[in-house]
Amino acid sequence: MKEYEYEPVRGxxxxxxxxxxxxxxxxxxWTTLARRAFHSWKVALYFALIIAWRVLADLAAGRALAEVLAGALWVLVLGLLAVGGLSLLAWAMARATVYTITTRRVVFRFGVALQMIVNFPFAKIQSAELKRHLDGTGDIPLLLEPSERTSYILLWPHARPxxxxxxxxxxxxxxxVAKVAEILSNALNTYSSETESADAAVADVASVEATGASEGTTTP
Structure with missing residues (x-):
């Protein structure tokens, strides 16, 4: 994981x-990121409940309608500011993020104020999963080799919760997401097959060399 400024190829x-x-x-x-990573809908629901409680409490206390509405208005403004701020942050993060899949690795480019990039070579990826959402989007978490350490804090929100x-x-x-998962799955399978073939070829060469050395040895 490293910081960078120059980007010869996008992402x-x-x-x-x-x-x-x-x-x-x-x-x-960004809309899905706002809901699922920043929980903007939960914040909106929280303020909606506060407004409802405030209105009912004021009406039960016998206050005038204008006073009731005025009391609820400032809570509504706070709620809109909170949800708007979270949505803006989600939009900025989505705009600054680029995921790249190649024939050898997965690359994350992310960061709003300070952009960073991290490579995940296929050799370090044990498996990938697929989680679909109702809106047609989804998540693809990558299970890394135990020896491959990374930081949850630095990766967030691009890390499995x-x-x-x-x-x-x-x-x-x-x-x-289904199409992307298929692309990644095919790439991982192709890489695995190529790696196994290369390992088998190396093993065959080593076996031939060992056999040749054994046949060339004479007993005094």
Whole structure:
């Protein structure tokens, strides 16, 4: 994970090396990010309940309607400011975020005031999951190798909720998430097959060399 200023390719700190191809790029849908990461709907519900309680309490106390409405108005203003602030922050974070899937890794670029980038090579990814939402978006958390440590705080909100001890980076609030999950799954499977083939080839070469050395040994 590192900070960077120069971006030769959108979402990447440098050009991809020869043999590596970009398969997909995308970003969170800010409206879903506001609801699920910043819980803007819960804040809106909280203020709605406060307003309802305030109105009922004032009416029960026999206050004039104008006074009741005035008392509820300032609570409404506070609620709108709170929800608006959370929505603005979600929009800014979504706008600053780029998720990239290549044939070798997953790359996160994120950060509003200070942009950062983090690479997750396929060799360090054990598996990926898919969680769909009713609005058609979804999340794709990545389960990393136990030896691969990352920071939940630095990744948030691009981390699976409540997984603090072993943080799981997460492509969050992705539109058309099923298609993206299929792209990632195919890329991981292809990489795994290529890696296994390469390991098998190395093992065969080592076996041949060992056999040749054994046959070339003479007993005095």
């Amino acid at each position: 990447l700190p440098e050009h991809l090396p020869p043999g590596e191809e970009m398969l997909w790029q995308g970003a969170p849908r 409540w997984h603090f001890r072993q943080p799981q980076p997460m492509l969050r609030s992705i539109p058309d």
